Amino acid sequence: MTDYHIPKRLRPDTISRKAGQRPGSLALPENALAPRFFLISYGPDFFLEQEHQGYDSLMHTFREHPQAKHWLDVRGYADVPVLERMMADFQIHPLQMEDIVNDYQRPKVEDETDRLFIVSRMIEFNEEHKLEDRQLTLLTGPNYVLTFQSDYHDCLDVLRDRIRSGKGTIRKRPVMSLTHGILDVITDYYFPAMAKIGDYAEELEDCLFENPGRQLLTQILDLKREVVKLRRTVWQERDKINELLRMDEEVIPAELKIYFRDVYDHAVQLMDLVDNYKETTSNLSDLYLSNVSNRMNEVMKVLTIISTIFIPLSFIVGLYGMNFSRENPRGGINEWNMPELYHPYGYVYLLTFMGLVVTGMVYFFYRKGWLSNK
Structure with a gap:
């Protein structure tokens, strides 16, 4: 699993200062990072990967290969003029760009005429036994996938390695296959977080029979809150994939539906796991009181x-x-x-x-x- 740091979510006081602003206003978080531009262009017999020093360089390379498929990855938001240029170049609605930079949105999908607007959440259960998640926003186009994220590191390196090596069929399939790959990797990375939660719950259960102090009760209640938060996210991720499966074949090609159905199956498994952990944490609370x-x-x-x-x-x-x-x-x-x-x-x-x-x-x-x- 790629080791990456996830920055803190927007603080409530940061969010509250947006109250009353015009819809579509780009109110950047105080901890927003300067944008970095990454481009992967590929085809059956073509591959080009580069980090560009500026937006102009990125767009020049992007337009230089109109026959290729492209993954444009923007990491960091702290440049409003660049964001406004991207809105014009990729026809991004101001409300969508507002959802991108204010990265506390719930997982969702919006079906437009010729593209999709998808919000996903990447999950990590850290060493302090807290659930951290950050947003990855994805827009599809005729020959490109455009992703936005607030940090410089993510969990998608395994997908990038597959594209670099040419393994699998992602280079040969339509660009929507890249969308599936991104969603599939994000969903798969929920399982290590689930495993950490399960291990931590077992540690707390062992402690219940050794030293059931008040500090232990606090840890159990904290874990219960984290599991509830995770359940809400997984529920929305599952509904998002289910909505993708119901879309027309002009949006999701028929040969890719089975792959999206596999992601949906993983989301259902995650839902079963998180329900099990929710019951486990409730039982731990009861066991503590009984003990x-x-x-x-x-x-x-x-x-x-x-x-x-x-x-x-x-x-x-x-x-x-x-x-x-x-x-x-x-x-x-x-x-x-x-x-x-x-x-x-x-x-x-x-x-x-x-x-x-x-x-x-x-x-x-x-x-x-x-x-x-x-």
Whole structure:
């Protein structure tokens, strides 16, 4: 898997400053990167790959090979004049360009007369156990695919390697095959993120039986929120692919439908996995509460046993703490007022009796199985 860094999504305060602006306004994120232009031109017996230093150089090479198929990849948005030129050159609607630069859109597809506008989300589960995703926007044309993304690195290097090497049939098929390849790779890279989530959930489950503290509950609830967010994204990705499958053959050629159906099958598998993880995280929360309750019950059982043992001892001590006088004020002895207090071994007898009471109660609890943790 390609190691790539995904920048933070737009902060809520950044988004809120867009309120009230004219639709189609290009309000760039504060952390937007300077654009870099990559072009892969290919055909059955032709291949050209180059990073261009500017937009003019990119368009010159693009127009120089009208018979080839092209993948124009723009990474970074921090140049409004260039974005406006691209809108004119590729007939991109201002509202679509607004969706491109404000990269917090949900996965979707828009079918126009001769092209598609597709929004996808690339997913990564990082080392801090947080779900990070960023947007890749894709526009198709008669002989090109135009992609936009906010970062310089992505998960599509495996697809680029396939085009470079000429493996498979992507060079021989229509340009829509490149669209399928991009969507297929993005969908496949959901599975490693799912595997990391599953491993992390198993770690939390093991910790539940070792040290179920409040910090662990916080981690479980955080994971549950991440899974809910992932489920929402996967659901939208699945609907997007399903919508592509329903399009006419003039948009998606018949020979490519089976490949898009394969991507849809992967999306369905992802949906099943994320539903399973959603149930797992809910079970972890219940298991935590049950574990804490059991530990509290164990503590209460110990305290109850200790209190029960001391009840008869407290009674005996309280009984002998009554201040009944042995000597009668009118003279003589009150023989029934605790005569054992004056016995030479009364104290020893009393301690022995109390010890026998404690021993008998502990033995009784043991026979009942109340002293066992099982």
